[in-house]
Amino acid sequence: MLNRSAAKRRLLNLLLATLGFVWVATVYFLYEHGASSTVYLLFLLSVVLAVAVVGLQRHLLPVQEIRRINALASEIVPGIGGEAKAIEEKGVPEEILPITQAYNLLLDYHEDRHRQERDFIADASHELRTPLAGVRLQTQIAMRTDDAAKQARAHKNILVAIDRGTRLVEQLLTLSRLTADKKVLNPEQVDLRRCCEIAVEALAGAADAKRITIEIDNDQAVFTLMAEKSSILTLLDNLLLNAIQFSPEGGCVHISLARDLGGVTISVTDEGPGVPEADRARVLRRFQKSAAGTKTGTGLGLAIAKRVVELHSGDLVLGEGTGGRGLTVAVTFPVGSGDKRAC
Amino acid sequence: MRILLVEDDKIIGDGVSQGLQLESYAVDWVTTVKHARGALDLTTYDLMILDIGLPDGSGFDVLDSLRRTDGNMPVLILTAYDETSDKVKGLDLGADDYLIKPFDLEELLARVRALRRRASGRRTPQLQLGPVILIPSTHQVTLAGELVKVGPKEFAILHVLMERAGKVVSKRQIEDSLYGWDMEVESNTIEVHIHGLRKKLGKTFIETVRHVGYRVATDA
Numbered sequence: 398m399l400n401r402s403a404a405k406r407r408l409l410n411l412l413l414a415t416l417g418f419v420w421v422a423t424v425y426f427l428y429e430h431g432a433s434s435t436v437y438l439l440f441l442l443s444v445v446l447a448v449a450v451v452g453l454q455r456h457l458l459p460v461q462e463i464r465r466i467n468a469l470a471s472e473i474v475p476g477i478g479g480e481a482k483a484i485e486e487k488g489v490p491e492e493i494l495p496i497t498q499a500y501n502l503l504l505d506y507h508e509d510r511h512r513q514e515r516d517f518i519a520d521a522s523h524e525l526r527t528p529l530a531g532v533r534l535q536t537q538i539a540m541r542t543d544d545a546a547k548q549a550r551a552h553k554n555i556l557v558a559i560d561r562g563t564r565l566v567e568q569l570l571t572l573s574r575l576t577a578d579k580k581v582l583n584p585e586q587v588d589l590r591r592c593c594e595i596a597v598e599a600l601a602g603a604a605d606a607k608r609i610t611i612e613i614d615n616d617q618a619v620f621t622l623m624a625e626k627s628s629i630l631t632l633l634d635n636l637l638l639n640a641i642q643f644s645p646e647g648g649c650v651h652i653s654l655a656r657d658l659g660g661v662t663i664s665v666t667d668e669g670p671g672v673p674e675a676d677r678a679r680v681l682r683r684f685q686k687s688a689a690g691t692k693t694g695t696g697l698g699l700a701i702a703k704r705v706v707e708l709h710s711g712d713l714v715l716g717e718g719t720g721g722r723g724l725t726v727a728v729t730f731p732v733g734s735g736d737k738r739a740c
Numbered sequence: 741m742r743i744l745l746v747e748d749d750k751i752i753g754d755g756v757s758q759g760l761q762l763e764s765y766a767v768d769w770v771t772t773v774k775h776a777r778g779a780l781d782l783t784t785y786d787l788m789i790l791d792i793g794l795p796d797g798s799g800f801d802v803l804d805s806l807r808r809t810d811g812n813m814p815v816l817i818l819t820a821y822d823e824t825s826d827k828v829k830g831l832d833l834g835a836d837d838y839l840i841k842p843f844d845l846e847e848l849l850a851r852v853r854a855l856r857r858r859a860s861g862r863r864t865p866q867l868q869l870g871p872v873i874l875i876p877s878t879h880q881v882t883l884a885g886e887l888v889k890v891g892p893k894e895f896a897i898l899h900v901l902m903e904r905a906g907k908v909v910s911k912r913q914i915e916d917s918l919y920g921w922d923m924e925v926e927s928n929t930i931e932v933h934i935h936g937l938r939k940k941l942g943k944t945f946i947e948t949v950r951h952v953g954y955r956v957a958t959d960a
Contacts, residue, residue: 523820526820526841526842527749527752527820527841528751529841529842530749530752530820530841530842530843531749531751531752531755532751532842533842533843533844533845534751534752534755534756534759534842534843534845535751535754535755537755537759537844537845537846538755538758538759538762538845541759541762541845542758542762547758550754550758551755551758554751554754554755557750557751558751561751
């Protein structure tokens, strides 16, 4: 449609320009040779012709197409604040088809994002119901009984449920922040061994409560990485807390650091029930818990860990622990030129 | 009445279990599909309270296999899933009622009473035999219109006997309805409570069927 009329228009313009040039040249030639009345007549004629050309141009302008574009624009505008609809690509002038397609793609992307956010909120509220149900129930128990021991037990349970809810809210915020981030915001040289030590210290209480030993490889090598320190600590906190939760009483959690051509790898191995191979992809998604889980976790730990790794262009792999027992979470970060291994 | 509670969340499971025990129900609490199946094989329950999201599977599976063998046991689904499709699925699989977390303990107890009443084929909320009226919701017993003070265990025993009026209920059956797995049963408790009830309701209301158990007559 438009492209054909546009080609015609281009051709016509070229023709008119040539004609105009010849015309001006003729008028000038006659003027130079003193034919004044002829020049006057020709000048008048050229004005008339110019007006005619402008009129013809207007007529040949793709009014139909411009109307269509305006109609498209007025279809798009109500989508702001309302329900944005994709543009039907059929019948759209070829010239603006790429823009239409790009618009539709953008719309798809945003709809997808929006759906993910909605799912996230639905999942989050669903998950929050459990600790809230616990608080409500235990409060009612405490109110119903006169037995001091039962009341004390209910109060303790209320605290446990509140702590669990709090952890869930914190984890949700962490995941939501990490999901919003598109890249590592404050990269700096991070000493991974030191990070492991900080994370282990922070979880000493939780580990002690189950008499769990956390050991870090005794290799004295220092591993540094350009990364966001707070995210790396979040990653380690989540991996270690999972390991502690799934480990049996008196178990051992092992952290190892290694480096090869692929980059720097931190592995956390526990002596828990492990995750069957078929379940490994699933448990990385948020709110998906391992069958062996006792529901004490928030179901967000691995999703958070995975997001931190993604932001750092790394890789997270779940595997078996030592001797086929337990779970190993291996996180590999590629090492750029800015990273070095100092000894 | 003996209830099987299938709930994997420690805090909620503990709360429901405590709440039911405060009402003198015997409660066995399990946290997995596997243990729920085991419990149903071993023990006869009057009611099951069932969570759907369990660590080793779905509560729907427990319900489904139960309904293949037992069509009568009332089942109340307890779930955080408020999707209509889940409610429909649960009810279609043979659940009798459902509650969504977070729920009110009073409401849970009221629904348990209602299910028990329905299972015994009654419509009226109270049980009456002659001059004795038992009101499950308030744990009250009246004799010829006068309130009689009964303890929680006495109330539970009387409830079982009046529900099966005319039938002999064995001592073992009474014990089963009073004590969950984790509760110690003292050998002479039932006799002590029956004695207490007779003192309050008259010697003849509960009769002893020698070597078999106890019975309250329908025309008491």
